[in-house]
Amino acid sequence: MALREEQILRYSRQILLREVGGRGQEKLLSGGVRLKATGVAGLTAAAYVVAGGTAVEAGPESLAPGAEGFLVPAEDVGRPASEVLARVLPDVNADALAGHGTGRLAELPAAWDGEGPWVALGGDGTRGVVIFRGAGGCVGCFEATTAAWGAPPKGALGVGLGALGALILQRLLLGLGPALGACTWEAPGVMTDLPVRRCGRCG
């Protein structure tokens, strides 16, 4: 699969539509996600998750240089993500402000807790990566896989990664599998499945 970045951005709703339906949209609206992000990858993911109907609650981290984009103006760099997103997200989707689910969406490095779903946005300096775990996925394997990656990319690559991360998180919120997995994201928008690292228990 090699959708271009702008195709992912433009068609994200349609890509989801077939599998969402009315009941699925209710699940998205009743879910909630805690966000840990200071950059454009996490903020883009947050915007798409909120646009899809799921509430996002940001943490106290200060937004980093490069975080500015379609969601956040440049003067907000340095301000706490929680404060900035509380101001801008109601304009994205006022329906999605009050969920209290167990989802986690975070830029690496990050700590993980709760039932999930968990979606990690990371990178290695050249590629971006999305590593994800639904409620049934092994915590040890998820953590072994995320341990190999650093912070997600900035710029256009980070924007595309964030959009991809949001789609994957929405699939997990809808109960669509797989429960554990990872994929890399490279310019010009090539997505490649990545094998999950197995933990000691799973061998």
Ligand SMILES: [Zn+2]
């Ligand atoms: Zn495992």
